[in-house]
Amino acid sequence: MSINSSQNTAPIAKIAPTQDLRARTQPQEQDATAKRSPKSDKTNVTLSELTKKIQTDDSRDVDHARVAELRAALSAGTLRIEPEKIAQAMVQDMFQF
Template sequence: MSIESTKATAAINTIAATQDMRTRSQTQNNEPSSAGRAKADKTEVTLSALTKQIQTNDSRDVNYARVAEIRAALAAGEMPIEPEKIAQSLVQELFQF
């Protein structure tokens, strides 16, 4: 398969020469300021009670007792660290669909 160019491309500097991007057009100067637009585009968002509860409830995020047990076992040398198994589990988790 080959790709053939059928249309000549223009250099960037020839395109930029037709428009001066550093100056504003007349319509841009007459637009209201961004502060004025922000007041006109005000949007209100209301969260449901369940959403508010989920945002504040972190009890199920981390099992702090289990984390403390694992830290203590690691510090005491009772739990061996097996990098190969950890890496394999991470890769499996990554490619699970």
């Protein structure tokens, strides 16, 4: 494949309109507020029961029994910290997609 550089090209100004498309006659905020009025906005959103339950269910977020076990071991001074095991788990977690 080769590029033919002998072909004439038209300047962009001849193809595109010469007006600046970024200029607005009115600011966007004023235009949006003029189109809607408080009485015309009748949007209602209802969530399904499953969605409501998922939003309020925090039982899977924290293993409270494990937290209590770790707190007790920490306060008793018997908590074993294994840096190699922690590092390995962190690296495995980073590379899981």
